[in-house]
Amino acid sequence: MDDVPLSFLLGCLVILILLSAFFSSSETGMMALNRYRLRHLVKQKNRSAMRAQALLERPDRLIGVILIGNNFVNILASAIATVIAIQLWGEAGIAIATAILTLVILIFAEVTPKTLAALSPERIAFPASWILKPLLWLLYPAVWLINGISNGLLRLFGVDTSDIPEDHLTTEELRTIVHESAGRLPRRRKGMLLGILDLEKVTVNDIMIPRQDIIGIDLSDDLAAILQQLRSSQHTRMPVYKGDINNVVGMLHMRDALRVLSLAEPSKDALLQESTEVLFIPENTPLHTQLFNFQQDKERIGLVVDEYGDVQGLATLEDILEEIVGEFTTGLPDSDLDINPQGDGSYIVGGLTSIRDINRTLGWKMPSEGPKTLNGLILEFLEAIPEANVCLKIDTYKIEILQIKDNIIKRARLIKGKSH
Template sequence: MDDISTGVLLSILFVLILLSAYFSGSETAMMSLNRYRLRHLANSGHKGAKRAIKMLERPDRLIGLILIGNNLVNILASAIATIIGIRLFGDVGVAISTGVLTLVVLVFAEVTPKTVAALHPERIAFPSSVILRVLLVVLSPFVKVVNFITSGFLHLLGIHSVKNDDALSQEELRTVVNEAGALIPQRHQEMLLSIMDLEKVTVDDIMIPRNELYAININDDFKSINKQVIQSPHTRVLLYRDTIDDAVGFVHLRDALRLQSKGQFSKSSLLRAVKELYFIPEATPLNVQLSNFQHNKERIGLVVDEYGDIQGLVTLEDILEEIVGDFTTSMVAPPSEDITLQQDGSYLIEASINIRDLNKEMSWHFPIDGPKTINGLVLEYLEDIPEPNTSMRLYGYPLEVIDVADNMIKTVRVMPQHYLPPKVTND
């Protein structure tokens, strides 16, 4: 070293600091790459993306390579800086060179390149991957030794795999959709989130309850049956014998009207026109039922409990409405028709309204993991059938029972302007 001039040593030190900056920036750039954009670019034929994704398949090798290079140049830089310091300042030069080199490396070989790489990872990572791939081949023996020792320590810590797992959880995917901003229209975001929520919603949550089914008793007077067919608000009508649990099948109004036009309309011909019933177990998640509808080529089914009793009816349209919103041909009235705004800011609400629909319509927060209707929620809370004018605060919302009939709460008044968040108790 004594034969090398100070100017040459300074030039070598400058090159080493540049190499340190390169390794520091490359590490940050490679680790900051968006894995999904990277995969998209690779599938599109981008060579830099293909190189980067290949190297990121084994992050232990990539990090080992970069750290070997970075530490090597930093140690050499430290040695050369010490020699320069001693030449220029004597023994005190050791301390001076250490302080100056620390500052230079920190600013120009660490913070600055890593910041630039974090802001523009693709601009740094893709060109760097060419050099890194060559270095990986040249320094392969050293990298393998370092990785072997590192893997031993990782095994002691219980880490047995060093491969990347880029799979998103459902909540992470939800966050990605929410943060997409202008990249995905708001309406499309809502639909994507609704699709992810299908597994959290069951057929019980969206079914038309049995007491609201429009059905025809085949044992009724024929004139009554004929009238009900003509006045049916739906294209498919359920036929039963005396009780809903003794369901016969669904008849399409198109078939019934064709029989009427031919003068062949009778109970026997109507029974011959019914379609076989399709039953759905209660608590079936909507994502499963959507697949079942497709597999069985069905559009409508009866929800039954564990005893085989019919609980309600679900259609393919009901499930699709959970994704895209209400259709104009919905079999049930929209929630807004069951909600009436009063002059004092309160709302008169039909107690049979579905709580999920009410929460969606009003952006309220009634629980949905228990009773399905406001009537059921109040009865569960009071554990009794209340008298009219009974008031309570239900999950933070002031609520008054307005009308009770047939052992059911018919109408309630909710005053959301006086809502108070429920107190959370720590047991």
């Protein structure tokens, strides 16, 4: 090689370093491709994506052809660099060539191209697939031999290279993706997606109207009072019961109630005839399950019952949908369900307000695993019904009871303290 011009050797060395950079960047770019975006592009018939997807179906072959090319050009570059160094510096050039070439390869053929590929994998991987696919076909015998030996060694350690894990996302991983999509998804759509993902974590107990707040038609009341209740009702559907909500006999739609009101002589029997069968919902039913049940049964409302059949509350399709899309109705005024900010940074909250509503509205993290309402949380903490207004602290939240009526805490003042 002493007769080969130095300029030619230098040119070859530069080309080999560029090839090394290509193989290094293509390896990182192919492995860093977003698999879900890649599948989306494949469905759109993107040819570059289809080639990349085909290469990634056998990652052992892809890595094999890349490493064969990379090692070949690096070893050849090392040999040429040694020849150049010997021509310039004699025997001492061997050590000089090793040091210089190591530095050059690290900077220009490893760190820089791999960093670029990691930051923009599609810009590197898609063009590289045009070269890698025919190169794999050309070097297939060598790739097959090397992969056969390598896979055989892996099998000795109990690794099955044919068992390629599928890319499946868990609910928590999907939630992370939605959270990190800020800027690409409108805030409202992001909230809806998170609401859907949260349906399996929330039960009907979290969104139901508590038993004591259920407004229904008591057939033991005077007929005139029942008719007046029907005329002034702001609800679309109401349960019909006798004396106690546990003795429910049907569900009455106000559309059907109009027929009773239009009769010359309305009666309780007529109300019973217009009432439909009640849908009972076991407590702790996940919302995504109940949403499916509503759809399957073609119902919009049901009574939540415990293991003994006692009514615990009332759940509606609208309540479940509001968990996904947010509140879309104004609802009825109810002072027990208010969260009213005060000038000192505290909040006056109704005792029957759910803990989930408080956390969602204020961005707090009050305990929500046990009792579902503020009243229940306070009573569980005190282990008794307070006879007077008291103050307490649950985690970092300071609570002052303001009003107690009928053994229920009607109003309380809440303020969040500093966490330690």
